Amino acid sequence: MTTTQTTTYGGPRVSAVAGEALTRNRLVRLGTISNGALTATHATAAVQADGIAEEDAANGALVTVRLLTQSGVIPVTASAAITAGARVFQTAAGKVDDNEALGVGVGVALEAAAADGDQIRVIRREPFIKTYTQTVTAGQDTANQADITHGMGVAAPRVVALLLRTSAGVQIVTAATVTFPDTNTVRVALAALAANDIISITLAFEGV
Numbered sequence: 001m002t003t004t005q006t007t008t009y010g011g012p013r014v015s016a017v018a019g020e021a022l023t024r025n026r027l028v029r030l031g032t033i034s035n036g037a038l039t040a041t042h043a044t045a046a047v048q049a050d051g052i053a054e055e056d057a058a059n060g061a062l063v064t065v066r067l068l069t070q071s072g073v074i075p076v077t078a079s080a081a082i083t084a085g086a087r088v089f090q091t092a093a094g095k096v097d098d099n100e101a102l103g104v105g106v107g108v109a110l111e112a113a114a115a116d117g118d119q120i121r122v123i124r125r126e127p128f129i130k131t132y133t134q135t136v137t138a139g140q141d142t143a144n145q146a147d148i149t150h151g152m153g154v155a156a157p158r159v160v161a162l163l164l165r166t167s168a169g170v171q172i173v174t175a176a177t178v179t180f181p182d183t184n185t186v187r188v189a190l191a192a193l194a195a196n197d198i199i200s201i202t203l204a205f206e207g208v
Contacts, residue, residue: 011051011067016040018057025075025119026094027106028053028065040065042094045102048158049090052076071125076106078113078120085109088122096122100183101155105205127204128152129160132186135167136197145189147181152205155183160202162188167196 016030016038027049028040040063043049050067052074057063068074079095082088086109089102095116096106107124132148140146150157157180164172176190178201188199 011069011072013054014038014051014065014067015062016065018059018061018063021059022053022057022063023077023094024053024056026053026077027051027068027090027096028094030065038065042092043090045089045091045104048104049094049106053094068124072123073110073121074107074124075119076122078118079116080113081115082109082113082118082120084112100153104156105154127158129202129204131161131200131202133198133200136193136195136199138195141193141195141197144191144193145187146193146199148186148188148199148201149184150186150203151184152203153183154205156180157186157203157205160204161200162202163200164188164190165198165200166194167198169198172197 019039019041027043028051029043030050031039033039051065054064054066077095079091079097082098086098088096088098088106088109090104090106091097091102107122110121110123113120132150134146134148136146159178162176174190176188179187181187186201
């Protein structure tokens with residue numbers, strides 16, 4: 001697999017200071033330092049990447065980052081063999097993998113990767129956003145948590161909105177915890193749930 005893929009998507013570019021040695025065509029996260037300048041470090045599996053490093057950069061050097069603000073075709077670096085057509089997800093060191101358990105989607109591989117370090121092109125689409133509504137049943141109220149099936153096979157979609165209402169339609173204002181026990185389920189837990197309370201949660205699925 002060639003290692004000279006070009007960037008063909010339309011997100012804007014920004015300059016940042018490399019917070020570590022960066023490698024071209026790897027995903028990065030942006031942050032700031034004390035003087036307000038942007039910094040860039042390789043993205044991990046856990047947090048959505050902000051862009052892609054367009055060149056290698058030593059720690060402390062300036063690097064150009066193409067932001068992931070639009071859909072299109074992007075060059076990425078594989079961490080292992082990947083099949084063409086597979087959904088790919090963020091993993092360590094700014095690379096991607098087709099392991100759905102990683103959770104943070106990047107897009108769909110347009111070509112195969114044979115091994116760690118191969119660079120491939122991925123098509124990145126706008127997130128698929130959907131709202132799921134469920135009425136709390138007996139048993140869920142005593143456990144003070146409700147599992148809602150989304151069935152998308154994505155470990156950790158982004159939560160866009162969460163609305164809790166009583167059966168009479170009165171909004172419940174309380175802190176809630178949202179977790180994802182598996183790749184098809186979202187769990188909403190709070191201090192007190194009552195039978196027939198209504199949970200509406202809006203999720204965004206990246207890279208599907």
